[in-house]
Amino acid sequence: MADTDIPDSDATVGQRERNKAEKRHRIEEAALALFREKGYDGTTTREIARRAGVALGTLFTYASDKRDLLFLVYNDRQDELRREAFGSIPEGAPFADQIVALFDPFYTHFAKEPGFTRDLLRELTFYTDGVQAPRFQEGRLSIVARIRELVEDAVADGRLSTPEAPRLIAEMIFGLYQSELRRWLAGDKPSKPGGLAALRRVLDILIAGLGPRDAD
Amino acid sequence: MADTDIPDSDATVGQRERNKAEKRHRIEEAALALFREKGYDGTTTREIARRAGVALGTLFTYASDKRDLLFLVYNDRQDELRREAFGSIPEGAPFADQIVALFDPFYTHFAKEPGFTRDLLRELTFYTDGVQAPRFQEGRLSIVARIRELVEDAVADGRLSTPEAPRLIAEMIFGLYQSELRRWLAGDKPSKPGGLAALRRVLDILIAGLGPRDAD
């Protein structure tokens, strides 16, 4: 080839790295399309390899196993969703509004592909082994951390009033979100407004408490 | 055989049914032992068949697939645990105590085999297809129903005070239980007291609410 010493579009990365990036991208595209079309269980690794234009074995240099392919696909998506979520929180608004706003982008996205999301929710359970796992788990942690900040802010300015550690409250809210998500996706055709309304309802209950109120 | 017309120990069931029951039992035992020893993923259906003393194909007349074998094993256990749980709720005790008492047998059991429980929690996600699925889902529903009763009773005698539908509260509590269970099992060596304490903590928060309290 003639371009051996002509600087590439990005001169800092070599041919090897560019090849990898491109292949990773093709595999992601192929896996995403197939998981959408036929679901996780219905998709074979051979199909993914064929559609991506790589050999079967190549898949497993980018993901530890089939499950890991699901997260290879989802991790980019999660980053996007998180950016969107963090950017759309109305400052100073009622706490429950903030939490609902935070999860809004996730519901929007999940409502579009409930099947894929169900598979994801199954496979992410105790998912720690794959090479894509650390990035996925870090993403979740950063969501919980953001909720903790919201709790801290809300306690600071009196929108919330609790003696409990914000970290604990944040984990509890994330847990509630997850169980609501599962209930929502267990339904036939989960609608975004319905899902958010259900989430809102449990948040309101959490904030109000089950009483009875102690004398102060 | 000479006993063709001699009444069996249980005369109402025929040979066919007794054979099935015995085989089912052997398969359950074998699957349970292997899942415990080597985990769900580490166990092959061939091993299960071999240890149970049946042919490979026979497994699939008792369970729809490997996942279903997990529930074939667990369903009996769930029934036991539920009986135990329902029987150990202190009447008239503080609501949180009752809920903790309800889940106590589950934590006791799960602490003994955290690996098996992790597999179970993964596989039960959106588990509706297998022949063992309906029985499993009914079991869960009956737990939620029992919680609903506890909520109703507690509201009736003033231990709780909430305008929300008991059914909704019950689902919320079950959801919290599940997310706490997952967090607990994500740890290295989950201890029963630790798990119950964490559950208790979130229940107390739910009951107290996150405030601030409205003027009455």
Added chain:
DNA sequence: GCCAATAAATGAACATGTTCATTTATGCAA
């Protein structure tokens, strides 16, 4: 430009879940 060292890609071979046509066992009527 050439060569050795290293990384990546490959697909045949293997392991394991699942199906299904065939065989065996059981129930039941004559």
Added chain:
DNA sequence: TTGCATAAATGAACATGTTCATTTATTGGC
């Protein structure tokens, strides 16, 4: 008891996830 109908059991055949020894591509030093 015999024979037919039905249920259950069987394991070879197949489908699909995963491994790994081999091949191919890239890099960096000379």
